Amino acid sequence: MKKIALFIILLVTATSCVSTRSTLKNVDNNAPDLVLKKDNTFLITLFSSDKKYGFDPDYPVNIFYQNTRNEALNETRFLNALAGPNGEKITYTRLETCCPFPTKRSDMGAGFLNVYELKWEGQKKPLKLYLNIYEKGILMVPMGLSLKKE
Numbered sequence: 001m002k003k004i005a006l007f008i009i010l011l012v013t014a015t016s017c018v019s020t021r022s023t024l025k026n027v028d029n030n031a032p033d034l035v036l037k038k039d040n041t042f043l044i045t046l047f048s049s050d051k052k053y054g055f056d057p058d059y060p061v062n063i064f065y066q067n068t069r070n071e072a073l074n075e076t077r078f079l080n081a082l083a084g085p086n087g088e089k090i091t092y093t094r095l096e097t098c099c100p101f102p103t104k105r106s107d108m109g110a111g112f113l114n115v116y117e118l119k120w121e122g123q124k125k126p127l128k129l130y131l132n133i134y135e136k137g138i139l140m141v142p143m144g145l146s147l148k149k150e
Contacts, residue, residue, distance in 0.1 A: 022101045024062075024101055024132065024135060026137050027137055028062075028136055029136050031136045041148075042139060047141045048140040060113050061140075063075065063131060064132075064133060071133045075114060075116070075133065081147060083145065090118050092116045097113070098113055099113040103134040
């Protein structure tokens, strides 16, 4: 009985932290569906001119593709398409999950952003990118990055 009560308290606490209003500024449910290339990365044709895109939790890279069951797969499909500013090979590490927001694409009714650190040779300071697997948006290369050469 104590375990059930503890679970209910934990569930109420976790859901009470989620705002009923999203702070995400770049969700676009009319954005075209993402396309996979032969190398299992997303096809990206646009480059962002917004310094906040991907670097600010209110302007994450939205990479919803078909479903949210395997979040790491869609994140790697995006990250593996990127390169450093001069075509350098990047490495990335998932740092944390943050920034809950309401969404209809989750059984819990809430989504979270995953924060990645990107590094490449010759870089002065690692970049932090915010990725959102729950919402659609126009997929672009964030400022300061380029596309990996095929």
